[in-house]
Amino acid sequence: MSEESLTLYKLMVLYMLDNLDFPLTTSQLSEFFVTHGYTSYFHMQQAVNELDESDFIRGELIRNTTHYYLTSHGREALQMFESKISDAIKNDILDYFKENKYQLRKEVNITADYYPLKKGEYMVHAQIKERGTVLMELKINVVSKEQAIAICDKWSEKSDTVYCQIMETLLLND
Structure with a gap:
């Protein structure tokens, strides 16, 4: 996987968390990435782990499920580099939220x-x-x-x- 792809996946995760008023779990993030064909679970997990290690997101473990929240550092990074996410990808994310927001919210x-x-x-x-x-x-x-x-x-x-x-x-x- 290229560094450019990994950066895009990280920005997508930040964008997703920035557009909700509740956290997302690992399985919710992977559901989007895998079903939309953006990347594999393992590449998505690598992006999430690096974001967590860099303090761009914060994970909270609840019964074997990690809930991810956007940190202020993550929000700043997204603001600086959001233009690297294409409008098509942003629309995919926002459409996914429109279709699944109630269920996603209920799960967390x-x-x-x-x-x-x-x-x-x-x-x-x-x-x-x-x-x-x-x-x-x-x-x-x-x-x-x-x-x-x-x-x-x-x-x-x-x-x-x-x-x-x-x-x-x-x-x-x-």
Whole structure:
């Protein structure tokens, strides 16, 4: 892979993160790059790793998934070199966001992770965020790793229902 190609991939990642108000995960970035035929997963990952090492993006690990945020250094670099991204590529990125923004946002704003407590107990930490603000946060103590994993796995599909049920229970008169 040429240095010029790697630079373009880096600028594309910066452009993507600059055009959203939420982070993107490695799998979300690779989905765009691979399905649009820009590059392989490995070349995209190399670009992301170099951006992270250079402090142009910041990664936050949540349950084996890294969420990437644009840093101020990354924004400055993008402003200086954005003209190197063709209008066609920019349009591909913006069209991808138009088609997938809701799903992309949901994937990064609904999170669940767990960690061990004392012998045999685990704490599940589940959140729903919107535009960087926590709407709901639950911490649930469970008695096995299997229960913790099951709750984390179901959280993304059931979080809307849980949120609505809690709000109804707390706000509606009996």
